[in-house]
Amino acid sequence: MNKKCIILAEDDNDDQFLFVNFLSDHPVMNLASAVANGEELIEVLENTDDENLPAAIILDQNMPKMNGLHTLKFLKSSDRYARIPVMVYSTYLNDVLIRNCMAAGASLVFNKPEDKDGYHEMISELFKVI
């Protein structure tokens, strides 16, 4: 069975590592690639065939150049990417950011987890929207 591909846009190496680490043993989802920011993400997507587009996109909110919300808005305004579920996560969530992300079409908004259980919960929530 083909695993569902996920792309992570995250500028922090530790957080990239953590995602890879906790997603590695997931039976269905697979981290296809990790990029450092929204610009790089779009570049990767532009060079991907339609049939190989990811099953979900995870965006860190605080990234250089194009932040999470900014990237989310771009994706949701594009015919090609609008249908892909997007999760935004951040260390500093607040009500305004959550509202803005949901209004822009995010499927999920999450606080960055502080332990293993947090990651597992977040990943299982993500699996539900794919």
Place this chain on the structure above:
Amino acid sequence: MNAKQDNISALQEQLEHLRIKLDEANETIDAIRTGQVDALIVDDGSGHQIFTLTSADQGYRALIETMGEGAVTMSRTGLVLYCNSTFAEMLGMSLSSVIGLSFESFVAGESKTYYRELFKKCWEEDCKGEVELSGNHVRIPVQLSFTPLELPEGVSLSLIITDLSKQKKLLVELENKNRQLAELNEELETSNRDLLQFASVASHDLQEPLRKIQIFSNLVKDKDFSNLSEASRVYMEKIIRSSVRMKMLIIDLLNYSKLSDNESIPQKVDLNEIIEQVLTDLELVITEKDARIYRETLPAVAANHAQMRQVFQNLLFNALKFSSPSITPVISITAVRVKEKAFDSAPDADGAFVLISLKDNGIGFNEKYANNIFTLFERLNTKDEYEGTGIGLAITKKIIEKYNGLITARSREGVGSNFMFLLPVSPQLYE
């Protein structure tokens, strides 16, 4: 020669005559001044004449002479016919040198135009205006109050001159003080804003590395705990516990700084509902400590729901936390409507404020620390014994004060504490 002699003696005679007239006039003026006679100054077409009335009210005349304001009677052409000594003193001149001169000659240059307008208008009706007078090396800001006097004998003008120097000086001082105050306020606001911004930014940015410490130490614990030495396991646990505590501190600090951020409009808050919710939240601790909680029906207050919840959460949790281990914890919440925002205010069933007391029989504290406990990061107990960030009561106080309330605490060590706070009763308007 003879003709010359005659001339001289004629002049001497005239001089003597004038001297006598002058003495008479001075006597009359003295009499007027001392209140022995009253006087009217009358323009009969050929010049001004002074008519004296010996029957006049002496008290009135004496009053004019002794009052603190300048009094002047002026002719139709603006000459000073009479003035009291206060006016002469204002100018630093002698009485005799003032009488007979044009009043305008005492008006400072820049005030002359305005004075002329006043002088023109004042014959029709009473009028007032502020001008600057210029006397003997002095300049005095004054208010002039004109009253035209229409007497059967003719028209003259009564003028009261009020010295405004002191008022002006006070006004300038007041303005200076106000300006200083405004500057200080602005500085304070800026530094407050900076501080809050700092707190907010610092706690935001602290969260990122802290989260890494938490997650990686948890990873070590999950994956390699069994491989660690006995001592390292203890160290690892300490790292994890400290990071949990730091997380708590950061969140509390963020909440504290957020309180100053936005103005929130007070709403009607049902405190009974709030206490119900908080007791549900604290159910576990209450059961664990076998605590008894008594409460009266509380009135609705003008505040914010979530923040009131935080107030009761903090106070009730503290009462439970600092309960005495040897006896059953008893917490009672009572309320009384009072007239004013003061802890000693008289009870009043329709009062604008409610005084709420949250009393416990816990370990208490020395009352000399009663003010300290509401200060940020102030702790009276070691954190090993009692967990906490030292921010809870600071938040509580800030919330209460944000809604125009007051909070204080009474306590005795080993007996218990009583936290009392005042809040405006809804729909009392927020000031």
